Amino acid sequence: MPLHDKDSVRDSIEDDVYASVDLSVSMPKYKFPTSEQNPRHAYAVVHDELMLDGNSRQNLATFCQTWAEPEVQQLMNDCLDKNMVDKDEYPQTAELEARCVHMLADLWNSPAGANTIGCSTTGSSEAAMLGGMAMKRAWEAKRKAAGKPIDKPNLVTGPVQICWHKFTRYWDIEHREIPMEHDRLIMTPEEVLSRVDENTIGVVPTLGVTFTCQYEPVKAVADALDQLEEETGLDIRMHVDAASGGFLAPFCSPDLVWDFRIPRVKSINASGHKFGLSPLGVGWVIWRESTDLPEELIFWVNYLGGNMRDIALNFSRPGGQVVCQYYNFLRLGKEGYRKIHSACYETAQYIASEIEKLGPFEVIYNGEMDAGIPAVCWKMKEDANAGFSLYDMADRLRSRGWQVPAYSLPANMQELSIQRILVRQGVSRDLGALLVEDMKRTLEHFQQHPVLTPMTPAEASGFHH
Numbered sequence: 434m435p436l437h438d439k440d441s442v443r444d445s446i447e448d449d450v451y452a453s454v455d456l457s458v459s460m461p462k463y464k465f466p467t468s469e470q471n472p473r474h475a476y477a478v479v480h481d482e483l484m485l486d487g488n489s490r491q492n493l494a495t496f497c498q499t500w501a502e503p504e505v506q507q508l509m510n511d512c513l514d515k516n517m518v519d520k521d522e523y524p525q526t527a528e529l530e531a532r533c534v535h536m537l538a539d540l541w542n543s544p545a546g547a548n549t550i551g552c553s554t555t556g557s558s559e560a561a562m563l564g565g566m567a568m569k570r571a572w573e574a575k576r577k578a579a580g581k582p583i584d585k586p587n588l589v590t591g592p593v594q595i596c597w598h599k600f601t602r603y604w605d606i607e608h609r610e611i612p613m614e615h616d617r618l619i620m621t622p623e624e625v626l627s628r629v630d631e632n633t634i635g636v637v638p639t640l641g642v643t644f645t646c647q648y649e650p651v652k653a654v655a656d657a658l659d660q661l662e663e664e665t666g667l668d669i670r671m672h673v674d675a676a677s678g679g680f681l682a683p684f685c686s687p688d689l690v691w692d693f694r695i696p697r698v699k700s701i702n703a704s705g706h707k708f709g710l711s712p713l714g715v716g717w718v719i720w721r722e723s724t725d726l727p728e729e730l731i732f733w734v735n736y737l738g739g740n741m742r743d744i745a746l747n748f749s750r751p752g753g754q755v756v757c758q759y760y761n762f763l764r765l766g767k768e769g770y771r772k773i774h775s776a777c778y779e780t781a782q783y784i785a786s787e788i789e790k791l792g793p794f795e796v797i798y799n800g801e802m803d804a805g806i807p808a809v810c811w812k813m814k815e816d817a818n819a820g821f822s823l824y825d826m827a828d829r830l831r832s833r834g835w836q837v838p839a840y841s842l843p844a845n846m847q848e849l850s851i852q853r854i855l856v857r858q859g860v861s862r863d864l865g866a867l868l869v870e871d872m873k874r875t876l877e878h879f880q881q882h883p884v885l886t887p888m889t890p891a892e893a894s895g896f897h898h
Contacts, residue, residue, distance in 0.1 A: 487834065495836075518745075533759050538693075553717055553745070557703060560704075565637075568635035571670065587606060587608070588608055593674070597637065609633075610843075620638055625654050659697065671695070699720060715754035784809050807856040811851060
C-alpha cells in the first residue's frame with residue numbers, strides 16, 4: 434500500500450485525530466446523535482469546548498475550591514463508582530462519612546460529639562434545607578402540643594443567598610429577611626427582636642454573608658433571644674449558616690463563640706467544597722444533639738441490602754467528595770487548616786491595602802480574620818468621578834481572564850454596587866499581585882479611553898454565589 438494512501442485505513446490510524454472524518458464536520462449539539470464516535474475523537478471535541486470556559490483559578494467570584502492536591506484527584510478517581518447513599522454496598526465509605534460527622538461535631542463543640550447526628554449532602558444549600566426543615570418540624574410539634582395553629586410559620590434571617598429564599602418559598606414559610614441599611618449591612622440583635630414572634634420557627638445568622646463576606650453576630654443574637662425567653666417565655670431556636678465560616682473560624686478565630694457552645698444553636702450547615710477544601714459536591718449538616726433532629730425527618734431504607742438511616746434530600750450521589758473530605762481532615766488537621774486559611778487572610782489583606790492605594794475605591798471589608806472570611810469587597814468613592822462603573826471594571830478585567838464580580842446589594846441598598854473577590858487556597862500572594870497590576874492597567878485604560886456611558890447592573894454579566 435502506498436504511504437500516501439491513508440483514506441483506506443483512516444479508521445484504524447491513531448495519530449491523526451484532527452484529520453479524522455469525524456472531526457471534519459460539526460458534531461450534533463441539540464439532537465441526539467444517530468451513530469457512535471471514536472472515543473478519542475469525542476473526547477477531543479468535548480475537551481476543546483471546555484477551553485472556552487474561564488480559567489477557574491482566576492475565578493475570584495466563586496467561594497468553591499479550584500485547586501486540589503494530586504492525592505485528592507487520585508482519590509476522586511478511586512471513588513468514581515461509589516454511591517454515597519448505598520451504605521450496605523460501600524460500608525467503609527459510609528464509615529468515613531460517619532467519622533467526618535463526629536469530627537465536625539467535635540470541631541464545632543457539640544456537647545455530645547459521640548452521640549451527635551448529621552450527614553453529608555451535595556452542598557451547603559441542601560444542608561441548609563435540612564436544618565430549616567428540622568426547625569419547622571420542631572416548631573410544629575411544640576405548637577401542636579400546646580393546641581396552637583401551625584399555619585403561619587416565619588423565618589428570620591439577615592441578607593442571605595438564594596437557598597434560604599428557596600427554602601421559605603418551597604415550604605410556605607414567611608421569610609422575614611432583615612434588609613441592609615446604609616449604616617448596617619448585616620443582622621443585629623435589635624433587628625432580630627423586632628421580627629420574631631410565636632410563629633418564628635428559627636433565626637438564621639450567617640457566618641460569612643455572601644454579599645459582604647462578614648460574620649453576623651451569632652453570640653449577640655443568641656444572648657438577645659435568651660433575654661427574650663426570660664422576659665416572655667418565647668423559646669426560639671437558632672440554625673447557623675456557616676457555609677464558609679464553619680471551616681474558617683474554628684482554625685483562625687477559635688475564641689469566636691458562634692457554634693454549639695451556644696445552647697440555642699441547634700444545627701449548623703457548612704460547605705465542604707469551599708473552605709473545607711474538598712472537590713465540588715459536598716456539604717454538611719450537624720445537629721447539636723440527636724434529639725434536635727425530629728424523628729419524622731429520618732428515613733430507614735432496606736432495599737439496598739441493609740437497614741440504613743437516610744436523612745439527605747438527594748439519594749444516589751458520589752462518595753468521592755466525602756472520602757476526600759476525610760483525607761483533608763487526616764492530612765491537614767487543625768494546624769494545616771490554620772496555615773492555609775491564615776495565608777488566605779494575609780493575601781486578602783494585602784490585596785485590600787493595594788486596592789485602597791488605587792484611588793477611586795473604598796474598601797468595605799478587608800479580610801479581617803475575626804470579622805469575616807478571607808475576601809475583599811469595595812465600592813466606588815462617592816466623589817471618585819472616575820468615568821467608569823464597577824461593571825466596566827469587571828468587564829475589562831475579563832480580557833485578562835479575571836472574574837471579579839460587580840453586583841448591586843439587596844434591599845434596601847439596591848442603589849449601591851460593590852465588587853468582591855474571594856481568596857481561597859490556590860490564590861497566592863503572587864497571583865494577588867498580578868491581579869492588582871491588571872487593575873492598575875485597567876484604570877490607565879479608562880483614563881485614556883473614558884467610558885461615555887458607564888455599564889449598569891442590567892447590562893452586566895451576571896455573577897452569583
